[in-house]
Amino acid sequence: MTDALLHIQSCCQAFPKPDGEDLLVLNDINLTLKDGEIVSLLGRSGSGKSTLLRLIAGLARPTQGSLTYRGQPVVGPAAGIAMVFQSFALFPWLTVLENVQLGLEALGLPEAEIRQRALAGIDLIGLDGYESAYPRELSGGMRQRVGFARALVVHPNILLMDEPFSALDVLTAETLRTDFLDLWIEGKLPIKGVLLVTHNIEEAVLMCDRILVFSRNPGHIIEEIKVDLPQPRSRLEPAFRDLVERIYVAMTARPAVPQRAAPDRFAGMGIEMVLPRVSANTMAGLIEAVAGAPYDGKADLPVIASALQMEVDDLFPVAETLQLFRFAEVEGGDIKLTDTGKQFAESGVDDRKRLFQRQLMTYVPLAAHIHRVLQERANHKAPKSRFLDELEDHMATDGAEQTLRAVVGWGRFAEAFAYDDRSGTFSLDNPT
Structure with missing residues (x-):
């Protein structure tokens, strides 16, 4: 795999617990990022996606397995790998220009080159004219653009993006996402590959060439999906909706059971399982939505998620809690009310x-x-x-x-x- 930008083999990560045992958060991760690819790490919160990014960035070392960047082992922060964070991560006392220059200053470049590259990055990302502004003067979308510019000016080969659009409102996120894709498609970005962490299924299908679907406890890859749709992509295309449906099916699939074991229709939770904080009123709201028209007791998860404007991390905990209570079954990308769930919907x-x-x-x-x-x-x-x-x-x-x-x-x-x-x-x- 010497031709790959990044190669991860049999990677595991565990953290010590107070009782002395280890908590396994990533298990047997195998991943390759090639030149010209945007690859998504898609999964719910807690599936280890951000932990994996920290390993790739050299901010932590894996418990087992290997990570190689352009054929060399990753043993610390690597020149050529940059990250864009969810929380903007700007210094409030520095101007836009000064924030963007930080990474270049760390490289020890000449002052003239630092200024020239910083100004070019600010212009590229659409912030020309805001060089002297402070973060407090900028909207959320503009602050995230500063984060992109700061990462891009060091001319990385790999850009790691940790849910970079999730802290933005819907319209701002869509604009920034589209601008980034336009620059990528036109070859204006000084990067060769992108790893995007997200829990937004449609975002992954819109932006990425491949999608690695993660599951939890511990985090592991359950499916790899290739996206062959040409750019720009439309959410309304049948092929786009089919891919979204396929991902929902993968994320709601039940784990395989031994042949002799009787498969339980429900994913039970014992006293040893962490329970989601889902209110009874929220549960009642989803029951009522699925029970009503046009679903009549059974709804396609992508459809009802869109109708209720809920993302995976919002919808899945509620759906799984209904399954825990036996008010609903969740499988194959659908949610279906049980007889008890229907009774609940009809009761006072x-x-x-x-x-x-x-x-x-x-x-x-x-x-x-x-x-x-x-x-x-x-x-x-x-x-x-x-x-x-x-x-x-x-x-x-x-x-x-x-x-x-x-x-x-x-x-x-x-x-x-x-x-x-x-x-x-x-x-x-x-x-x-």
């Missing part, structure tokens, strides 16, 4: 609460565990720490806190138990 407030409580106690082990402990205690109370300590035996502290907060919200909606945040106490009675 009180009946919904009773139905929600039944599903909560049956299919969320942590909620049933909390309720059982409260019933067994004479005063029907227990401190938050009682359950948080148990969760931290299975997950990191932030995951335990998130999981407990999710169950608190569901328990309150179902009136299964109460929680007083001031005292950190669970009870079977409403706290005063």
Whole structure:
């Protein structure tokens, strides 16, 4: 693979946990980036995409495997690899020109060349005239353009982009995305390859030549999809919609089960699983949307995502929580309400609460565990720490806190138990 810009083989990354064990966040990653390619790392938050970018940038070392840039191992920050961040990452006390010049100054170039290349980069990215402006004077889109200019002026061979459009409003992101693609197609950018991290499926199909779909726990590549559509691409083309549908199908596919094992229609979550913080009202909203016209109980995920203006990281946690509660099934890029889900959609407030409580106690082990402990205690109370300590035996502290907060919200909606945040106490009675 000496002709590749970047080659990653059998890469794994793990981090130590407080209990001394390792948390595997990336497993067996194999990736090649060739000259002239834009490749997307597509997946939900928590699938290790940004961690992989840090390894490629030389900001961290993999636990196992190898990374080579133009045939040489990556053992630290490599000249020729630059990154654009999601959060702009500008110095507020420096002007646009000064921010763009930073990378060039680090290279030790002559002052005249630094200024010339910085001005050319600012002009290229569409910020000519703003050289003396400070970041506070710029819109979000203009600040991100400064980030692009700063990365481009060092003339990298590989540009790493970590969700560079996700912090922008829809129109600004579309404009910047289009401008970048125009410059790339016209050969005006001094780069040879791009790795784009995103959780926006349509963005990946719009921009990229290949899409590597990531799954989580640990992060790994589940499918590679080649995008053969000519540029510029239209979201309305049937071939474009087919690719979007294919990616949704890949991202909602259930893991294979052994032949002798009975396949469960639902992806269950035990007490050891981090639960998403999805409110009961949000769950009810998606149930109502799928139950209503024109879906009548079954919806294509790309279609309903577009109708509700929800991205993957917004839609999938809600859909998967409905699956956890057995209100819906998610597979093959579709969401389909179960009979219980349809019953929920047709019920009034009180009946919904009773139905929600039944599903909560049956299919969320942590909620049933909390309720059982409260019933067994004479005063029907227990401190938050009682359950948080148990969760931290299975997950990191932030995951335990998130999981407990999710169950608190569901328990309150179902009136299964109460929680007083001031005292950190669970009870079977409403706290005063």
